[in-house]
Amino acid sequence: MSTEEQQDRLLRWVERVAAFCVEEWGLPPITGRILGWLMICDPAEQSAGQIADVIQASRASLTSNMRFLTAIDLVKKVRRPGDRVSYYRIEDDAWQKVIQRKLESLSAFGDIADEGLDITGGEGHRTERIKAAHDSLTWLQNLAARHPLRR
Amino acid sequence: MSTEEQQDRLLRWVERVAAFCVEEWGLPPITGRILGWLMICDPAEQSAGQIADVIQASRASLTSNMRFLTAIDLVKKVRRPGDRVSYYRIEDDAWQKVIQRKLESLSAFGDIADEGLDITGGEGHRTERIKAAHDSLTWLQNLAARHPLRR
DNA sequence: TAGCTATTTCAGTCATGTTTGAAATCACTA
DNA sequence: TAGTGATTTCAAACATGACTGAAATAGCTA
Numbered sequence: 001m002s003t004e005e006q007q008d009r010l011l012r013w014v015e016r017v018a019a020f021c022v023e024e025w026g027l028p029p030i031t032g033r034i035l036g037w038l039m040i041c042d043p044a045e046q047s048a049g050q051i052a053d054v055i056q057a058s059r060a061s062l063t064s065n066m067r068f069l070t071a072i073d074l075v076k077k078v079r080r081p082g083d084r085v086s087y088y089r090i091e092d093d094a095w096q097k098v099i100q101r102k103l104e105s106l107s108a109f110g111d112i113a114d115e116g117l118d119i120t121g122g123e124g125h126r127t128e129r130i131k132a133a134h135d136s137l138t139w140l141q142n143l144a145a146r147h148p149l150r151r
Numbered sequence: 152m153s154t155e156e157q158q159d160r161l162l163r164w165v166e167r168v169a170a171f172c173v174e175e176w177g178l179p180p181i182t183g184r185i186l187g188w189l190m191i192c193d194p195a196e197q198s199a200g201q202i203a204d205v206i207q208a209s210r211a212s213l214t215s216n217m218r219f220l221t222a223i224d225l226v227k228k229v230r231r232p233g234d235r236v237s238y239y240r241i242e243d244d245a246w247q248k249v250i251q252r253k254l255e256s257l258s259a260f261g262d263i264a265d266e267g268l269d270i271t272g273g274e275g276h277r278t279e280r281i282k283a284a285h286d287s288l289t290w291l292q293n294l295a296a297r298h299p300l301r302r
Numbered sequence: 303t304a305g306c307t308a309t310t311t312c313a314g315t316c317a318t319g320t321t322t323g324a325a326a327t328c329a330c331t332a
Numbered sequence: 333t334a335g336t337g338a339t340t341t342c343a344a345a346c347a348t349g350a351c352t353g354a355a356a357t358a359g360c361t362a
Binding site for chain 4: 307308309310313323
C-alpha cells in the first residue's frame, strides 16, 4: 500500500471517528476530526498547522477548536523551549472524561424531577411517570459511581 | 394558586424537561416539550391537538413529531372505537429506552476501534490511544448489561 | 353519501450554529 | 528594533434542519 493510500485510509478512519463524535456527543464535525486525528497520528503531538492541513480545515477554525478542546481538558497544549509553535496531544483519559461528564450532566434531571414531584403532589399517575424517569437516569449514575474504570 | 399560575408552572417545568432533552439527547426542542408534557399531563393520554395547543406548536409539527416518537417507541398511539381522534401517551419505560439505546449506540465505536487497530498494527502508542478509548466506551456498556434496572 | 373535523403532506421560510477569510496581534529571532 | 511566522479575533457566508401554513386526505357521523 502506497503512503498515499495509507494516508487516505487514515483520513477515512478519522472521518468515521468524527461522525461518531457528531452523532454521539453532539460535537461539531471539525472538532470530531481533530479528536480522530489526534488519536491515530504519529507523533502524538501535532501543531495546529499540521492538524489543519491534514483534516483540511482552516487555521482559524483550528484555533477556536483547540482552545475549546484544551479548555475542557480533552487535549493538552504542549510548548517546547525555543520553539514558537504549540503542539497538542489528546489526553490519555479523554474518552473516559467524555463519558464521565455525560453521566454527571444527567444529574441535572434530579432537580427537574424534584420540582415535578412537587407539582404533582407526590402521588398519582403523574408522579409515577416522573419517578420512573428519575429512576432510570440515576440508575446508570449509581452504577458508574460504584464501578469505576481502572486502567 | 390560580389555575392560570398552575398552568404556567406546568409549562415552565415542561420547558425545563425540553431543555434537558435538547442538551442531553440532542432532541429538537419541540420533541422535548412533547415528552415533557406527556410526563406531567392529566389525563396521561392526549390528542395531537391538545398537545399542540398547550406547548404552542403547530399541528403540522405535532404530526411529524408524534410519528417520530411513536416510531421509536417512546410514545404509544391510542385509538378509541367511535372516536376519530388519536391519543398519545408516553411509554412507562420511555426514559429507560432512551438510555438503553444511547448505550447501545456506543457499540458502533467497536468497529471503528477495530479498524483503527488494524491500521496501527496492534502495537505502539497509537494503538494504546485507541484501546483506551475503546475500553472507556465498553466499560459502561458491560456495566449496564450486568446490572439491569428492575422496576 | 354528504358534511364535518382532525390529521397529514409538502414546499417555503426561518433560525441556529459552524466555518471561513481577512486583518490584527503576538512571540520569537537576528 | 525590524522581520518572520504563527496565532487569534471578528464579521460575514454558509449549511443544516426545524417550523409553519395551505392544501389534500382520511375517518367518523348523520
